[in-house]
Amino acid sequence: MQISSRLRKERERLKLTQSQLAKACGVSFRAYCDYEIGKTEPKASFFFNLHELGADIMFILTGKKLPDIEDINSDETEIIKYYRSAPLSVKAAAYGALTSTSVPSGSTSIITSGSNQRIAGRDYNETK
Known part of the structure; x- marks a missing residue:
């Protein structure tokens, strides 16, 4: 075309x-x-x-359409910047986390088990 x-x-x-x-x-x-x-x-x-x-x-x-992102906020813009500069392994993990169906939609809690859990590159420990 x-x-x-x-x-x-x-x-x-x-x-x-x-x-x-x-x-x-x-x-x-x-x-x-x-x-x-x-x-x-x-x-x-x-x-x-x-x-x-x-x-x-x-x-x-x-011939490539722009995505409709008119209502993107500053937090989302920051996430996009981090994503673009991240290594492929981090991008894959982020994509997996965002598309996972293991957590019901609308859930606001984080469930972990075992020790030394890592969330977003940090050690998870609620008592800290």
Whole structure:
């Protein structure tokens, strides 16, 4: 799929006509039609204006959709930073912990047994 066809898909997702999108992005109707048929490619200023309308520019340019993370909080952002810099073994453990079904959903307690339990890289001992 080319930029031109992804551009059309995003326009349709935004429920805009070619004319409406062209006007909102500051280009002529003819210029916009040329973008959608692949005759010419838009300039950076067009993509900036298109982004302001809510278009997924990453999808248009690469074909990869951005995840919807508009309501991510600072704790989640920090976790993502740690995850990205972690070794593969830590990423696998984190993924396993988050996708495990051994703890009922909604549970807020941590259950451990035995001695020298490790939780998040620290020794677990409730009496400390």
